[in-house]
Amino acid sequence: MLMFAQTPKFISWKWQRETHSTHSSIGISCSSSFSRCSFSSSPSQRPLRYAVLGAGFAGLSVAWNLLQHGCKESRICVDIYDEAGIGGGASGIAGGLVHPYSPKVKLLWRGAECWNESLNLINIAEEALLNKLVNEGKFETPKNGESPIVRRRGILRPVVNSKNVNIMTENARNCLDNCRIEPINEEAAQKLVPNLSLPLNLAFYMPDALNINAQRYLQGLYLACENLANEMSGNLSFHRKSVPSLKELAGEYEAVIICLGARSAFLPELSGRLPLRACRGIIAKLQLGDEMREEYQEHSPSILSDAWLAVHGPRNIDLGSTWDWKSENYSRDITSDEASNSIETLIGKASSVYPAVRNWTVTRAVAGLRAMPPLTENGSLPILGRLDECIDLGHSCKYWLFTGLGARGLLFHGWLGKLLARAVISCDEDLLPCELTSWKHKMHR
Template identity: 25%
Template sequence: MTISRGPNFCVALTTVRQRAVVQTRARTKTKMALDSALSTPQRVAVIGGGLAGLSTTYHLLEKMPSGRHLSVEVFDKGLVGTAGASAVAGGLLHPLSPRGKLVHLGMEGLQATNYLLDKAQRSSADVGCTPESVVLRNELYRVAMTPNNVKQLQTTAQTLPELCEWVDSGTDLSGLFSEGDNSVLGALRMYNGCKVIHPPSYLSSLWAACESLADEKELSVSWNIIHGDDGFTESTLSAWKNRLKDFDAVVVSAGSGMFGTFLPLASLPIQLVRGQSLEMRIPSDAQWSKNALLCGKYVSPLADKDTVLVGATHEFQENALNVKGVLAELKIRTEGMVPKLWEQGVIQRMTVGYRVQSERGRHGRLPIVGRIPMPFAEALHRNAWVFSGLSSRGLLYHGIFGEALAGAVLQGNESLIHVSYPELAWWQKS
C-alpha cells in the first residue's frame, strides 16, 4: 500500500495503522472462530445417563450455537430413569445442611435445578408423565426432635425468610405430622424452589426435553444401552477406548460404575456409600398429610398417594445390611417422627443405590467436575471429562455443574469451569 505524504499524512498513517490493527484483530477473531469451530466437538459421548449425565447432555445441546452440528450419544446400562442412584433417590431438593446452614452455592444450585425441572415438566407429556408426577410437592419439612435442633432451625428461619419458615408443633399443623405420640418439637418448612421430586419421572421427562431441544435445533441426541445386540462389553477400558475412538469428546458420569471400569483413570478421591430404602404402603384412611419429613432419615411421598419412601441407610461396609438391619436403622430414626407409619405401614419393596461420596473440604462435599488428566485420559480418550461424586446432593448440584461442564467441553477449555467456580479444582490438587 502506498501512502502519499501530504497534509493529512499523520491522519492517514494513523488510519492505516488503525486499519491494520483492526484487520489483525479481525484476522485473529476469524482465526479464533475457526479454531473454536475446529475444536468444538461435533460428536460427544456421555457415559451414564443419571442426573449428572442428563444435565450435561441438556446443557451441551442448549449451549451449542444454532446452525452448527452436534451429536450427543448417551451410553447407559439401563433405560432412562431406571438405573443408578438417581433412580432410587429420595427426591428431596433443598439447599440446607442437617443443621440448617445454607450449603455452598445452595441458592445458585436450587435455581439451576429448577430451570431443568421446568424444562422437564414442559416435556413430561411426551413420556406419559405430568408436571405433577415430576414434582410431587413444592415444600418439605426438616423436623426438630431436640431443643438444640429447635434453636438451630429457628435461627435458619430468621436468616433465610425467603426460603423457609419455622412451624411450631403447638400451632395448627393441619395433619403435618403423623397423629399419635410423636416427639416432634416443630419443623422448618422449606419452600420457594425446595421440592419433592419423583426422580424416575424427572429423568424420563428431562430426556424428553433433550430430544425435543435437539429436534428444535436440528442437533442429534441418542440413548444407547450397552450390552446391546452388538455384543459389546464395557468391562474393560480398552473396549471403551475402541468404542469411543471416533468421538471428539467423552464425559464419564457413570455414578457407582466409576468404581468398576473407570476408577483406574485417575484414582479419584471418592468412596461408595450404600443407601437402602423401604417403600411402605399406608392405609388410605390414615390421618397423615404425607408431606416429606426429614430428620437424618426421611419419609417422603411417592407418586402413588398411599405409598411413601423411607430412607436411606448409610452403609460404608462391604457387606450390605439385611432386611432386619435396614429396618432397625430406618425405624429408630423415623419412629419418633411418624409413629403410626411403623404401626400401620406395610413394607412393599426395598431399593438399593450407591452414593458416590466425595471428600469433605472447606466448602463441604463438592463434586468432581473437570478434565481427566493425562496420562489417565489416554487409556480412554484424549479429550475425556468427568462428572461424579455428587454425594447426597445430586439434585441440588447436577444442574449448576452440568451447565459449567457443558460449556467447558464445547470450548475444549477446562479453565472456564474454574473461572466461575475455582473451588471445583479441589480434586486436582489433592
C-alpha cells in the same frame, strides 16, 4: 452387568485450600494450565460428537446442556451410554426431597444458583413428560398443581437434637426468598401432618421445597433432550451398554464426559485414583393397606429427619435411607437379611417423629450405591474437571469427569451440568469453580 477389567478402589483424601484463584462471570475459578481444544477439522465440516457415560442426574443434565449451549453453526450429536437404562442407577431411586439447605438448615455452597437451576430443569422435564402423556391420553390436563413428577407440598424437618436448636434458628433467618424456612411448634406441625411427634416442640417447615419422583423426572428430562435435539437439528442416541474402558471411545468423539457416579471408579483408567467413598443406601417402598383409613393427607409435606419419608400419594411413601460405608455393591437387588435389618432400622427412626408409619406395609426395598465426595471447608462438594493431563490415553479426544453428587444429586446436577457443558464445549476448565477441581492436584499418577 458391568464388565470391568479390575476391582474398583475407592480412596479418601483431606481437602487442602488452594490459592491463586480468580473470578469469572459464571463462578469462582482457579488458574489452570489446560489449553483450549483444537479439533482436527472445522466444526462446520462435520457434526460435533460428544459421549456421555451415565444416564442419571449428572449425565442427563450434561446432555441437555450440551445440546442447549452447543455451537449453533454445527450439528451436535450426543451419545449416552448406560447399561442400566435411563435412571437405572442410584439416581433413579433417590428420595427426591429437593431443597438447598444442610441438615442444620444452613444454605449450602452456591445454594441459590443450584436451587434455581434445579427448578429450571425440573420444569423442563415436567413440561416434556406432561405434554407426552396428555397427547397420548394417559394423563388429563393437570389441575391444582398435580404432576406425575413433582409433589409441591413442601418438606418438614423436625428438630431432634437440642444442641442444634440455636444454630438452626439462626440459619433459618438467612433462607432464600424462593425457598422459605418457617420455624413452627408441634401444634402447627400437627396441622400439617396429623399425629406428628416433635420431641423438642420445634420443626422447620420449607413450604417451597419439592418432592420429586426421581425415575419419572429422569424419563422426562431424557424426553426433553430428545425434543431439543430435534429442534436444533442435532442427534441424541441412547446406548444401553457398558463401556469397560475409555480407550473404546478414543478417536470417535470431541469429548467423553464420565457421569457414572460411584461406577466411575470401575473404569480401569480411574480405579484407585478418585477421592470418593462408596456408600450403599437402601430405601423401602411403603403402602397403606386397604383396611387402613388414615391416609397421608393430600396437603401434608414430606418429612426429613434421621430417616426421611418421601410422599408419593395418600397411600404410597418411600422411606430411607441407610448408609453402608463398607459396601461397593451397586446392584439394586438386596438380600432378605439386608432388607429385614434395614427396614427395622428405618421404621424405628421414622416412628420417633411419625408413629403412624408402623401402620404401613413394606412392599419392597431397593438399593443404590452413592459416590460420596471428600469433605471440604465448603461441605461435601462434587468433583469435576478435565482428565487429559491426569490420564494419558494418547488420543485427541478430551475426557471430563462429573461425579460425587452423593445424596444431593437433584440439587447440584442442574447448575453444575450447565457449567461443565460450557467448559466441555469451549475446552476451558477455568469455567468451573476451583472448589470442584482442586482434587486433581492430589490425584495419584
